[in-house]
Amino acid sequence: MAADVSAARAALAGVPNEPGASKPDPIVKGDNIVRTFGGLKAVDVEHLEIQRGVITALIGPNGAGKTTLFNLLTGFDEPDSGDWAFNGKKLSNVPAYKVARLGMVRTFQLTKVLSKLTVIENMRLGATGQRGEKFWSAAFKSLWSAQEDANTVRADDLLARFKLDAKREDFAGSLSGGQRKLLEMARALMVDPELIMLDEPMAGVNPALKQSLLEHVKSLRDEGRTVLFVEHDMDMVRDISDWVIVMAQGQIVAEGTPQAVMADQAVIDAYLGAHHDTDISEIDVEELETEAEAELAAQSKETPTHD
């Protein structure tokens, strides 16, 4: 495994540090993805490739379109135009649940743990291909109890790995912000994804928990998965990412290794400036317009985060 990782990283060494650069072994490939809200182009990506088996960070200022791009890639939103493929399979007009079944699973910026289910039930929900989730067999426990037990064993293993086993029977709503992030990540692993997409895994996490969260993200790569994440925390980006993609105003404006991108003074000044610690969550027209107006009016003034 580890050898694969270094090989993959080595492969990236030859990739030019420029927007839309092509990679030796892309798991995701997209072209001309455009999404507009009202008259505003929220996403306008000419070409995008994500390398398999590495951790790629997606960064950029407020309203740069990162979350919208996430939504588009995973089928949670529909683009005006554009094509993209996962493992060579075209994903345009494929609904979100099918995207997830193909092995491309995402988490959310505002953690979506099901707070009225217990932690272990949250985990069980993640398992795929459950016989007990079919209407006609659900009523008969004997048809699904064995599979449920197997899923529970797997869930318990993951809970132990993410140090949530003590919380097993608690309602997920009682967890702290960081624990929710962990639970969401663990639950996503129940789907056994090839590509896991984390939307701001560090947002709202107690600093004490950050280091262990970082290790968990790294461990995802080390077991052979591809990770794509949106993040504002520059330390995290520098620490764990193998490749960085920078977005601004819907476009990819820079790409490269963390060192190269961080060193690019132009990138820092233009796109990371004062905004690097806030982001809007769910993109919609009003917020985008408000953002845009606010940015025009006062470049230095921070706009509040809505949900």
Add this chain to the structure above:
Amino acid sequence: MLLTPSSAMAQATPTPTTPAAGTPAENPLVDGQNITVTLLDVKGGKGEPAPVPGVTLTVFKDKSGGEQIGTQVTDTKGRVSIPIPANGVYVVTLDQDTLPEGVELSGGAENEKTITARISGNNFAQFQIGAAVAEKVAFSEKLTNSVVSGLKFGLIIALAALGLSLIFGTTGLTNFAHGELITFGGIMTYVFNRGFGMSVILAGVCAVIAGAIFGYAQDKILWGPLRRRGTGLIAMMIVSIGFALLLRSVFQYTFGGSTRTLSQYVAQGRDDYGPISLSPKEIAIFVIAIVAIVIVCIAMMKTRLGKSMRAVSDNPDLSASSGLRVDSVITSVWVLGTALTALAGVLLALNQQVNFQMGFKLLLLVFAGVTLGGLGTIWGALAGSLIIGLLVEVAPVISIGGYQPVPASIKDVGALVVLILILLVRPQGLLGRAQRIG
């Protein structure tokens, strides 16, 4: 007692009616159990209805030609009052030969009416005179009439829809008690008019003021505290359902189940204005509704309060963070919204009659209007309501190859179907902004 058929269509019969010889000045109204008939020539709904004197009416027991109970000739008021011995079935016949020159029975020229007497006092019978049969009216005239009444109906809906839309826009509440706010306006008009003896106009003004106070009280006592508790929108919606049931039952308790009329402007004749015929009260309804809507729209665009209302409805969080007092804005919205809705009730009472569920019956059409135009937009609510009003009134008039897509007896169905279609095809409404839904 109103004996005019309410949906009289136009067909002029000659006026005036001259009393024949031997017409009694006034038939005494019998004290005990009786059958009373007042003959009025409604002249196809044009001008004031005129009494028809000098007509012989006879009452038989059980069937025409059976035991004769009594006979009388209509007086100058067009009235007869014939005593009957007990409860039972009676037949009243009208001698058509005694009708004055130029006055004819309409409604299939039926000269017999069967009455089942159950009341110890007056039992009324009704003959249609001068009311035309609808089939004879030209399609174009029917269309014009239905367009006019559709616009009138649409404007009344629009007032209520504006209220609903304002409240929904700022609070997010889908208010199922909104129909009862319309009823509130209607019943208050009746109370001020009949109870306190005010003129209908003054009573209407007072009812709107009462509506504003009712809106204020609702926000202070019910919705405001719920908002501050952080009650969810679905929970609030169910609270509004409970509130609707409560109000409706209280209305029925205090007002009774019957349908009542205001003291003035009840049966007004219509005058011709080119191809359209309108009664004065209908003109008043048009003028009042349009003026109210225009004032509200201008106020929403120009005044400080209006702008803050729109700001809150666009983005409550941002408005709060930019120093707007969201709570007081919402209170003003409740006051304005309920007052507007009460005005719709006043106009509805003026147009038709007052009943404890007059607003409830309108609720879905108001929802339809608001949804059609786009939830939370003023112009949308306005346009949507007018379309719904037209749809309800015009659709039954249209027949394609003898087949009526929307029969008159279920004319609301067309509007409800449109409501569903709009939700499916363009959930943000005709004028609403596209946003992510679901």
Add this chain to the structure above:
Amino acid sequence: MDFGTLIDAALSSALGPQAIVFALAAIGLNVHFGYTGLLNFGQAGFMAVGAFGLAVSVTTWDLPFWVGIAIALLATVVLAIILGVPTLRLRADYLAIATIATSEILRLIFGSVEAKETFGGSNGLTGFSTTYKDLNPYNSGLDLGVVSFSRNDLWSITVGWSLVAISCLIVWSLMRSPWGRVLRSIREDEDAVRSLGKNVFAYKMQALILGGVFGGIAGIFHVLKQASAVPTDFNTTFTFYAYAALLVGGAARVLGPVVGSILFWFIIAGLGSFFSQATSGTDPLIPASIMTDTQASLVRFIVLGLGLMLLMIFRPQGIFGDRREIAIDGR
């Protein structure tokens, strides 16, 4: 005041056919709203389709009784699909308005003069319940002292409570399964469920059909127990009352709708009997100047409206619900 009459009235309503209709309808709403979070305000429409599916099949089309039952159930499934395909993608309150409008459309059409040949107009249809009546094994009614039932009611109660028991069993066995877990998760956050590879739309549709079929059974039972199908019985207010019954018992609890319906009718009939007695006779307890007997019949609805408000504000989880699990606090 005759408390024997009062208790009899309250108990025979609470255990009688009327409460059973409510329980069945509310079990359906529990699947929709309690477990899945679907705001179906058109349960009366599902009932009407079940009721008229049977009545039209047997009375108008002269089909055998059991074929009529099958057609009735099929019709509710079809209604759920027609309603669900487009509306399940809508926001919760839009779904509410779409379903309420659909049930009104159905009621108006069933009662219209134009469709009188098929649906019997405003008087509705009769003469479809012979088979049901012939199946009655009882020879006489039942008098337990505090409460008594006629022979017909006794048969309806037997059939009705059996249906309720079977329905509860079905709901219980489904909701403890992973399928039920998906529904409860959808109620809370659709996107989370979607992101885990579940076809949310299909689950919502299954829930809508299941709850709709329970509604259809409620409608069928309603017209069988009174031997006539009248369109005005299926008005929107009925749906709201059924919601009240569900919320009293507690949403997302298997027995919530059943206990809720029993309590609902106990209170409604008890209040009705109390005020009717208090205002009748030559020297009524409450003088006619304060309350006439017509008004007396309205007090229970005033209490009902107020009760629904207070319940929703102070105890939205109902009697049995667990507040930590209840769905109705989200936006």
